[in-house]
Each structure stands twice: as C-alpha cells, then as structure tokens.
Amino acid sequence: MSALKPSDIAEALQINHRFGLLMREERKAAGYALDKVAQDFGLTLRDLYDWELGLTSPPAKLFYALMEHYGPAAFHRAAELDMEIQMEKYDILVTAKNGSALVHAPATSQGSALAA
Numbered sequence: 001m002s003a004l005k006p007s008d009i010a011e012a013l014q015i016n017h018r019f020g021l022l023m024r025e026e027r028k029a030a031g032y033a034l035d036k037v038a039q040d041f042g043l044t045l046r047d048l049y050d051w052e053l054g055l056t057s058p059p060a061k062l063f064y065a066l067m068e069h070y071g072p073a074a075f076h077r078a079a080e081l082d083m084e085i086q087m088e089k090y091d092i093l094v095t096a097k098n099g100s101a102l103v104h105a106p107a108t109s110q111g112s113a114l115a116a
Helices: 006-030 034-041 045-053 060-070 072-098
Strands: none
Touching: 006 045, 006 060, 006 072, 034 045, 034 060, 060 072
C-alpha cells in the first residue's frame, strides 16, 4: 500500500470542508442547534463541530441521515454536492489519462446553499 501524498490529503480536506459547509448551512436553515442534533442522533458535540468545520467527515450513511433530518431540500442539495464532487474526480482521472479535461457544469441548483 502506498503512502498518502500531500495532494491526497489536501483534496480530502477540501472535500470535507465542502460537505461540512453544507452540513452547517442546512442545519441552521432547518433551525437546529448543534446540541439538539447531537442529542437526536446520539453524537458528541465535538464530532458535529469537527464535521461542520471540515476537519473530519461522518460516514456517508450518517451524513445522508442528517441531511434527511434537515429536510428534503437539504437531502437533495447533499446529493447534488456528492455528484458534483464525483464528476470533478472523474475529470481529474480523465485529464491524467488523456491530457485534456472534460467540462461539467456544477450540479448545484438555483437557491442551493452552495450557489454563488
């Protein structure tokens, strides 16, 4: 097994940050305090705090359970972000193999927490 490269770590942290930002925005939009979510899911405040800051990430199943808890729109935006990140990874692989990038429009919809 090969050692992690600094670029692998940087990519993981960027992905964690994007998911964490979405988690925090959706929790706040749904009107939940961190302590309420921790209590509802049997989690520690530290775990939730670290996830929302992008320092670590929850298991995918738990991430989607949290998004579902925050409402259908939050769940949909989480799925959009997941797809967007998967397409970015795919483009990186294609570029590495072929030397040219494919261009994909962001998967975020109008009104999304991530829309600029």
